[in-house]
Amino acid sequence: MTDRPPHILIVDDDREIRDLVTRFLRGHGMRAESAADGGAMRRRLRTGRFDLVILDVMMPGEDGLTLCRELRAAGSQPVIMLTALGDETDRIVGLEMGADDYLPKPFNPRELLARIRAVLRRSGPSAEPPAVPGDGACLVFEGWRLDTARRELRDPEGVLVALSAGEYDLLAAFATHPQRVLNRDQLLDLTKGREAAPFDRSVDVQLSRLRRKIEPDPANPTLIKTIRGGGYMMAVPVARA
Amino acid sequence: MTDRPPHILIVDDDREIRDLVTRFLRGHGMRAESAADGGAMRRRLRTGRFDLVILDVMMPGEDGLTLCRELRAAGSQPVIMLTALGDETDRIVGLEMGADDYLPKPFNPRELLARIRAVLRRSGPSAEPPAVPGDGACLVFEGWRLDTARRELRDPEGVLVALSAGEYDLLAAFATHPQRVLNRDQLLDLTKGREAAPFDRSVDVQLSRLRRKIEPDPANPTLIKTIRGGGYMMAVPVARA
């Protein structure tokens, strides 16, 4: 029912293609961003939540197939691959790697749009657990235990702490980005997948509610600190278990 | 949200290009500075915080690729490389070295501006690598312990000293540049990432507040000394732990 615009990431070494596709998708009501290579892609995925990734197969350095396998292992976004025209091998290997669709270059932007919509429709609205690449694991910090598979939180004594969906998403965003300052835009992107409105303070209120449940002394937070003028930060190290 | 103007460093041996780009970027609301070679770049990076570095590939002495690799290893700023027109090799090697984008010379300044904005948007406001627990994130001086991962300060007895965000940033600036005189411009750049206004004395006031918390006798400071006419200096050695 949440019909927010889909968020697409284009990974291609060719600047012209990146810009063309980005502009085209934005012109059709989507949020689109681009990355020039695998490193940039990873950096962008670290602080943003995407509904779909478009990968060029032919790239210097890490090629699209490698990145596709990585995406499949880590996240759950659907992937569309851009292959060289008529190259059956790429197409087959791409699909084996877990790509959801492929498109031979050069392509008609309208066709890309159609395939994006098809893949998003297929993968459905419930395809994506927010903010968690590398799932199935428990995130442990200061004795607390966040089970990302069950969406449950247990305190150091092992007692279940009831969190609302929003509180869980917020805590998960921090737990997957520990020891980093996250501003309100990033947190909103990670938890709700939307952008901040002018006087949006919903993050503040949610965090206040979360602190009441997990901080020993909510007035002097030790787990999630406030960085005035910057945002918030999980101040303790997080381990996977 | 802190929306301060981005701070760009241009590294190019050609003086005309440096001036042209610097003036152009400033005319578009950015803070821009330039360096003529690798040495000047390193010197500038030591006391300034930059959001992006523009590197010329072809330079006498250390070329852009070498510098790019160095930047990638040390810092976290994104890099845009200026390559010779149509030189595929440079472009590919540049991206492999970790550049976030490239631009063939000669280029249209407006296009450079667009590239810069795109890269900044992609890399986001905080692009630091996630701190690994146990990595040397503590700075120790005279028994005091500044934990940069947790943004916490402990006195020699191990008692937590409450610092405001601004006080912490200021102390961190000194602790990462010990035994060096830092003037107000440098401190403002390191802590707030902005330039000094004509009669800006905010650093003085913050330092006064900081001294009240960490100096045994704030009237006769021993940790952070005043250098009349020059600025301030952390007067004790700092070790990583």
Next chain:
DNA sequence: CGGCCCCTGAAACGGAGCGTTACAAAATTC
């Protein structure tokens, strides 16, 4: 040595950022 100027320290004030509560709308459950 004394007077002057300029630099710095610190108090005081006001504005902005943030925490929290209250309330209303929306979603979920039964």
Next chain:
DNA sequence: GAATTTTGTAACGCTCCGTTTCAGGGGCCG
């Protein structure tokens, strides 16, 4: 469809921070 829970918005008060202002003190000159 009603009751309950969750979530966003508005509002109030507190804290932090930048600016202003004044006082003290060091350096330079005579």
